[in-house]
Amino acid sequence: MEPDSWPAPAKLNLCLRILGQRDDGYHLLQTAFQFLDLCDDIRIRLRRDGAIRALHRLPGIDPEKDLSVRAARLLQRHGNRFLGADIRIKKRIPIGAGLGGGSSDAATVLVALNRLWALGYETERLAALGLEMGADVPVFVRGEAAWAEGVGERLTPVPFPVPWYLVIFPNSPVPTAEVFHDPHLTRNSRPIRISDFLAGDVANDCEGVVRRRYPAVADALGWLRSFGNGRLTGTGSCVFADFASKREALAVGARVPSRWQAIVSRGYNLSPLRAAMPAQIGDGG
Secondary structure, eight states: OOOSSEEEEEEEEEEEEEEEEOTTSOEEEEEEEEEEEEEEEEEEEEESSOOEEEOSOOTTOOGGGOHHHHHHHHHHHHHOSSOEEEEEEEOOSOTTSSSOHHHHHHHHHHHHHHHHTTOOOOHHHHHHHHHTTOTTHHHHHHTBOEEEETTTTEEEEOOOOOOEEEEEEOSOOOOHHHHHTOTTSOOOOOOOOHHHHHTTOOOBTTHHHHHHHOHHHHHHHHHHTTTSOOEEOTTOSOEEEEESSHHHHHHHHTTSOTTSEEEEEEOBSBOHHHHHOHHHHHTTO
């Protein structure tokens, strides 16, 4: 029996280095992905008429650009010409927060419809399709915490430490494209090794640009750094700090100003989606 709902988990970028830029505009990077148990909830009902419909509306997003719909149509073009789907998303991951909500939704739809439409695609084939929609989609399809290189698609699974995180969303969405197009963005960082990251090299090259353009993010990051090693995830706008225990994370989370949203979660090296259905997305991966 298939699940009634499919989780689409959030992620953190535990570091982010920009090494260069390709001729097509994509940036070459290094980053470390780890999952949270904060998840969007996706429900899918099969259709026999081939239609793909979103039964939800995401604020500020054109329904035709909704990544969950685009993922379903992409998979339909490649593997299924007849079946359709009604998709409903209950959003819990803030939009524009740097937590990968849209990419995760797309990945979960690919994984779910691969199963519901009985296509039998292996993980790597789904991940390759996901890359057509964004560099973050493959890591959600694979469902393992990973060190990422290239444009984010070259993934090396790594069992990172799993502290408790306090994540703060300062209610100021940050468009990723705006940050990557900023002329002041560092684009020539030296590459590091995974061991360098694990030893404490956790810089985020986007931080300076985001702090300058988004004062609310700068304020949240400054506040958090008075309690721990606050960092920016991805291009933001969420900031986060790690703690040795849930109790410590909750104690600081209780002091977060009411103008911001606070999330406490443990880091996960196996995504909630993969944990819920290992036989589905583990085969061939």
